[in-house]
Amino acid sequence: MDSKSAELVKKCQESAGSGDIMGACKVMLELIDKEKINVEERDQTYLEMAENLKPDDVSKVLKLALQIRESGDIKDPDLKNAASILIRAIEMS
Secondary structure: OOHHHHHHHHHHHHOOOOHHHHHHHHHHHHHHHHOOOOOOOOOOOHHHHHHOOOHHHHHHHHHHHHHHHHOOOOOOHHHHHHHHHHHHHHHHO
16 A cells, blocks of 8 residues: 555544545445445445445445556446545545
C-alpha cells in the first residue's frame, strides 16, 4: 500500500461513522454483489456486508475501493464510479 493509500485508511478510521461515507460504502458493496465480482475472499457476501456495515468495516471497504479503482480486470463503470465516490468522500472528510 502506498503512502497516499495509507493516509486515506487513517483518515477513514477517523471519520468512519459519517453518513456520506457509510452510504458510499453500501452502494459500492451492493454493486460488487450485483455484478458478482470477487475482489477478495470473504466469510460473508458483499450484500451481507453492506447490510451489516459498521464504522469499523469502512477501512476494509476503502481497501476494496482502492483495489477496484486500480484493477484493470474490473471494467464495470458503475462500480469504478462507486469506488471513486467513496474514495473522494473520505478525502473530503
